[in-house]
Amino acid sequence: MQAGLTAMKIICATDFSEPAERAAQAAATLALRFGDTLVLANAFEPPAMPHEYSTMVWDHSLDDAIEKRRLDALKATATKLRALNLQVEERLLRGYPPQALNELAREIDARMIVVGTHGRRALPRVLLGSVAERTVMLSEKPVLVVHHAPAGVAPARADRPLRVVVGLEASAASRAAVAWVRELRNTVACDVHFVHFYWPPDQARRLGLQVSSEIIEGDPETTAILHRELAPLVQGLPGRGEVSLDVAPCWGSVAAALCVAASARDADFLLVGTHQRSGLERVRLGSNVQPVLHAATVPVLCVPATATPTAATHSLPVMHKLLVATDLSDVGNQAIPYAYGLLSERPGHVLLLHVAEWPRPDTEATGDESALSGDEERRLRLRLAALIPAAPNGHTITTDIVVVDGGLPEDVINQSASRFGADAIVLATRGRSGLAKAVLGSVTQAVVQKAQRPVVIVPPRPE
Numbered sequence: 069m070q071a072g073l074t075a076m077k078i079i080c081a082t083d084f085s086e087p088a089e090r091a092a093q094a095a096a097t098l099a100l101r102f103g104d105t106l107v108l109a110n111a112f113e114p115p116a117m118p119h120e121y122s123t124m125v126w127d128h129s130l131d132d133a134i135e136k137r138r139l140d141a142l143k144a145t146a147t148k149l150r151a152l153n154l155q156v157e158e159r160l161l162r163g164y165p166p167q168a169l170n171e172l173a174r175e176i177d178a179r180m181i182v183v184g185t186h187g188r189r190a191l192p193r194v195l196l197g198s199v200a201e202r203t204v205m206l207s208e209k210p211v212l213v214v215h216h217a218p219a220g221v222a223p224a225r226a227d228r229p230l231r232v233v234v235g236l237e238a239s240a241a242s243r244a245a246v247a248w249v250r251e252l253r254n255t256v257a258c259d260v261h262f263v264h265f266y267w268p269p270d271q272a273r274r275l276g277l278q279v280s281s282e283i284i285e286g287d288p289e290t291t292a293i294l295h296r297e298l299a300p301l302v303q304g305l306p307g308r309g310e311v312s313l314d315v316a317p318c319w320g321s322v323a324a325a326l327c328v329a330a331s332a333r334d335a336d337f338l339l340v341g342t343h344q345r346s347g348l349e350r351v352r353l354g355s356n357v358q359p360v361l362h363a364a365t366v367p368v369l370c371v372p373a374t375a376t377p378t379a380a381t382h383s384l385p386v387m388h389k390l391l392v393a394t395d396l397s398d399v400g401n402q403a404i405p406y407a408y409g410l411l412s413e414r415p416g417h418v419l420l421l422h423v424a425e426w427p428r429p430d431t432e433a434t435g436d437e438s439a440l441s442g443d444e445e446r447r448l449r450l451r452l453a454a455l456i457p458a459a460p461n462g463h464t465i466t467t468d469i470v471v472v473d474g475g476l477p478e479d480v481i482n483q484s485a486s487r488f489g490a491d492a493i494v495l496a497t498r499g500r501s502g503l504a505k506a507v508l509g510s511v512t513q514a515v516v517q518k519a520q521r522p523v524v525i526v527p528p529r530p531e
Contacts, residue, residue: 087184095182111165229257241341253307265318276483323359403496478514
């Protein structure tokens with residue numbers, strides 16, 4: 069056992085097939101690396117009596133014979149695994165296998181469940197489903213799915229660090245995956261390569277960038293912004309081993325790209341977070357893990373979003389960069405001192421933004437929507453600069469003044485906040501309600517509906 073490692077239990081599901089043997093090999097090598105006990109479990113549903121034979125007297129000795137045969141097979145498999153100097157327990161479970169395995173994992177607080185997959189494709193998979201996939205969707209613990217391919221059965225060699233590739237995104241599932249990696253690196257040496265694949269048109273729309281040949285290839289600005297947004301999720305990982313993060317464009321299947329990245333790095337396993345969507349929600353929103361399970365040739369460790377509490381849940385957010393937007397009205401300008409006040413206790417950075425909407429008040433009659441002249445933009449910048457309060461207590465607060473000519477204000481504000489990397493957006497509201505709100509609309513409300521970061525709303529001063 070590695071120093072500092074708390075011994076736990078790893079469940080290995082078996083149906084005594086060849087894929088189950090491969091899963092047992094993977095589970096055994098991991099259990100040896102971690103110093104864990106291996107729990108070899110066979111789950112089965114007793115045969116149901118067809119309705120037309122319901123009047124017959126069932127010979128319960130058949131149940132006993134089925135159970136004895138499974139117990140003998142469990143014992144034989146466990147004996148082989150104990151020859152590896154491994155502590156092995158045997159469990160025979162009755163019930164729907166994915167559910168029975170989840171209940172056992174909860175009962176013994178297992179580190180993970182390991183399952184093999186038969187790799188059924190197309191129509192048979194649609195009709196029969198996959199016990200491995202259903203275990204992933206039901207389990208409250210991480211599930212390692214070991215594929216039939218020979219390339220996917222050699223994890224955890226003790227003479228080198230574990231090699232893990234992690235699919236990363238800004239989601240609760242990914243944060244749970246990172247938290248699991250953090251725990252893993254606290255126990256064993258582990259080289260971790262985080263990778264994020266993005267669809268360029270989606271990021272161009274989110275960031276307010278033009279789709280160009282550079283974006284098709286992965287332009288440096290988009291890559292830098294995404295790297296900046298994702299890096300805090302993986303910074304400060306403890307333990308021994310290398311940590312890296314790559315961001316790259318992807319025009320095809322993200323699942324396929326993740327699997328190629330894992331194979332290229334000869335990963336011991338590919339780690340993905342899962343939202344465990346099922347039923348109608350899964351049909352409507354899709355599943356982020358099922359395509360990976362279909363495409364992978366290396367083992368895939370699926371960590372549910374609820375498996376591990378994230379550090380972010382317990383830490384206080386610290387604001388260093390704020391975007392404050394104003395339409396230069398008296399009400400809009402009230403947000404500016406609040407933004408600077410939020411940074412009054414520490415050095416900070418403010419993006420002071422004004423969106424010059426079309427049509428302009430002075431050209432509405434003619435319908436002229438010409439671009440801002442240089443003199444007009446300079447006058448707007450001077451008006452904005454005059455609204456910047458002095459930084460209190462000697463703290464340094466730097467300001468970038470940005471004037472954007474045209475566009476929907478709510479889109480420009482959110483896009484600018486993403487490019488700037490704002491910790492929050494600060495806006496004032498006119499406090500409209502009822503008919504006035506329905507007729508006039510609310511930029512603040514539209515920003516809140518589309519925002520991917522906190523929005524601080526400053527109400528109007530009482531008259």
